[in-house]
Amino acid sequence: MVPTGSTTGRFEYAPAPESRSIVDIKASYGLFIDGEFVDGHGASFKTLNPATEETLAEIAEADERDVDLAVKAARRAFRGWSRMPGAERSKYIYRIARILQERARELAVLESIDNGKPIKESRDVDVPLVAAHFFYYAGWADKLSYAGLGPDPQPLGVAGQVIPWNFPLLMLAWKVAPALACGNTVVLKPAETTPLTALLFAEICQQADLPPGVVNIVTGAGRTGQAVVGHPDVDKVAFTGSTEVGKAIARAVAGSHKKVTLELGGKAANIVFDDAPIDQAVEGIVSGIFFNQGHVCCAGSRLLVQESVADELMASLKRRMGTLRVGDPLDKNTDIGAINSAEQLGKIRELTAIGDEEGGERWAPACDLPSSGYWFPPTIFTGVTQAHRIAREEIFGPVLSVLTFRTPAEAVEKANNTPFGLSAGVWTDKGSRILHMADKLRAGVVWANTFNKFDPTSPFGGYKESGYGREGGRQGLAAYLKGAEL
CATH class of the missing domain: 3.40.309.10 (Aldehyde Dehydrogenase; Chain A, domain 2)
Structure with a gap:
């Protein structure tokens, strides 16, 4: 809808809608655990198109039993994935990056439908950056010993990751790509209002023949996220979201063995x-x-x-x-x-x-x-x-x-x-x-003399109540390796 102000010299553009036909939204979605879509034990919830308020799909809500199954699948997969040579892990990550590029238009349309952001942003910014992060960390997978993170860097284990709704697919990439490159396995919870591109990413993992259990996706709201963060067999917690929730997570994991990174609010x-x-x-x-x-x-x-x-x-x-x-x-x-x-x-x-x-x-x-x-x-x-x-x-x-x-x-x-x-x-x-x-x-x-410029090679993170730890760049590897400090 074009503003109707009195600005002179403004071009009036005819509508140029992107077609929805490239996206096949299913009526309902289950959880992605151990390489397969499965029914959850909890109830279901709706995800809406915020531009129209139409229901897009019914989404399974994972409860503690489902999260436990996902963590156990990730733990089983960790044995093989962590021992796999870095050059072999990089092939899987690179394959995911290529599929992301091949399905870029589909991902961009789905992101805009489920999130509400303009297609030109999801098409020109979000999805290209998502692929770039997987390409970048694919390159690191066989070079960890040369990253200045110790002579024999080792993965942490199972990473529990909770991401927000503002950049659903990009936040997934920020967390999943370095975790996999370092040899960890993942249990990821997308935001309840924007689960669809994460579930499409699960299909991409299947398409790339990623070993079952390396990436698991459990959908739900706050209780599902709490179950992921609080699970005793999760070794690493990565969260992006509000400062209030970040503080609650920090309190919940205090005194445990879990390594934590928090990327929280801002007022720049x-x-x-x-x-x-x-x-x-x-x-x-x-x-x-x-x-x-x-x-x-x-x-x-x-x-x-x-x-x-x-x-x-x-x-x-x-x-x-x-x-x-x-x-x-x-x-x-x-x-x-x-x-x-x-x-x-x-x-x-x-x-x-x-x-x-x-x-x-x-x-x-x-x-x-x-x-x-x-x-x-x-x-x-x-x-x-x-x-x-x-x-x-x-x-x-x-x-x-x-x-x-x-x-x-x-x-x-x-x-x-x-x-x-x-x-x-x-x-x-x-x-x-x-x-x-x-x-x-x-x-x-x-x-x-610029703003909001991002690159996978550059670390990102905050001070004070904006969190701690860094995502992106060589520094982003440290969060997923034992004893690694920068």
Whole structure:
């Protein structure tokens, strides 16, 4: 749905919908355990298309008995998989990567249907990165002894992995690929609102002839995740999601033998100095907060702009927001798709209402939202201070809080004044200032004159309440090997 603002010179595009025919969504799905799809012992639940609210499929909900079966299958498979030469493991991982490429269009369409994100993002960003992660870690499988992780690195065992709904397939790749490369086996629980691409990945594992039990996928909600994390025969826990749940996981595994990595929430500062190229910065701001409907843990949800250019930048940003297209995720012209669930939409509405009550000035481009599904327009709040909840709490939606600063020292102080520490962005023409800011900012990733750029060779993770451990790169191997530290 194209915004109806008064921006001049905007092209009006005819709809260009991607076909759903490439995807075959089954009426119901079981659990993937020991290389086969099986019925679960628990109830079932529905997964919905957030753009239309239509039911897509019935999904089996794994209970503790199902999780136990999956862990036992992973333990049996571990004996053979861990002893397999790295060069042989790499062949399986490489084969998975090639199949991911071959089925890329199918995966992209299914991700957009189940998640609500625009097809151009799932097609051009998510799925290519998924394949790239498997290619990258396939290359590491026979080189672990040369990775600086000890002379004889050994796998941990069974990895219990719990992933979120914002990047379902990409988060799977971040966790499964390094685990397999290091010789571990996996029990993975996808988010309850976005299980379909994980279940399609299970089919890909079968297509690649991956030995049974090396990857097991158990679907369900929070109780299923708790069963995975709490199982006594799980050696490694990897979680991406909210800080609240991450803290609960840390408490649950404290004192156990389990190795843990947590990639949690964020409230990233996107800092624009007065010498920054304004048009380039505006594109980075839009990408930083409106990409994937703001459903990004490292989203640049706090804009810190130097006072002397604040008016100019805000005028340019509003013009650019007036060109964003909100609507059908399968339309190739869509910039902002559907909010993933009614629950998440409710949270966004609650926090933005609090922003209004606290005196923030809300602005959004005029646009007609679809009558069915879960939608929220791209929104900015000005007149925001550090005390506002919308400047402190993670909204996880297409909402930007704008603050100003005068000096670099003030920018650093405001940027670091948060319990989170996942990411940040710096926009300036001076390389020395970029290096100075990167040194001072307490964030795991600092982007310079760009935002939301990822590569499988580069580690990602946070400080403070944004979690600990790193995913991606050589550093991502350490989380899946005994005694490995970087």
